[in-house]
Amino acid sequence: MKKIILILLMALGVSVVSVAQDEGGDKPNGGRIEALKIAYITKKLNLSTEEAQRFWPIYNQYMDEIKKTRIDARQNQEGELPTEEKLLNIRKKYNGEFNKxxxxxxxxxxxxxxxxxxxxxxxxxxxxxxxxxxxxKPFRNN
Known part of the structure; x- marks a missing residue:
């Protein structure tokens, strides 16, 4: 168990730091939320050491693409449907990668x-x- 935690921390260290820096400017708790998300996913997946070594680098690439797409959509003031379609295409792409x-x-x-x-x-x-x-709400006295 200690090995798994160590590997996860090493694999995610760069990702969490970059997320905290990226989101820290306009979202004060962005890095903290990402760390909570990673912990939640880690618990749900119950990965072996080997699985963790293969999964987390792919996850980091996946999240980079998701974030870039959201930032681009916000900057270009894209509509909700085109943005969701792009995000779905990224999920489909990475479904295959995660399956490896x-x-x-x-x-x-x-x-x-x-x-x-x-x-x-x-x-x-x-x-x-x-x-x-x-x-x-102000307190009202009847």
């Missing part, structure tokens, strides 16, 4: 875990936003 490193079952688990994390994150952010709004 993992079983198809684990690849499916990865994509599900990624979606679950995003959904959970959105829900958490919305709840926090609502709570902040509630706390801002």
């Amino acid at each position: 490193a993992l079983s198809s079952e684990k690849v499916n688990t990865f994509f599900k875990a990624e979606k679950e994390f995003s959904t959970g994150l959105q829900k958490e952010l919305m709840e926090r936003r609502m709570q902040r709004m509630e706390n801002r």
Whole structure:
């Protein structure tokens, strides 16, 4: 288990640092969120040492393409559908790449875990936003 954690930390160290630098400017918790996502995926996939060595470099390339596409879409003010289509094409491309490193079952688990994390994150952010709004309401005395 210690070997797996060490390998993951080494494989992800560069990615997490670059993500923190990339997203740190306009998203203060970007690096922290990425680290939480990586931990969530790691737990869901339960990778062997060999699988981790093959998976994480591909994952880093995948995330680089996803981020670049989102940044380009934002800068070019692309519509939602063209952006989603580009993201889907990236997922399709990397589905094949991930299948070279993992079983198809684990690849499916990865994509599900990624979606679950995003959904959970959105829900958490919305709840926090609502709570902040509630706390801002002035107290009324009847």
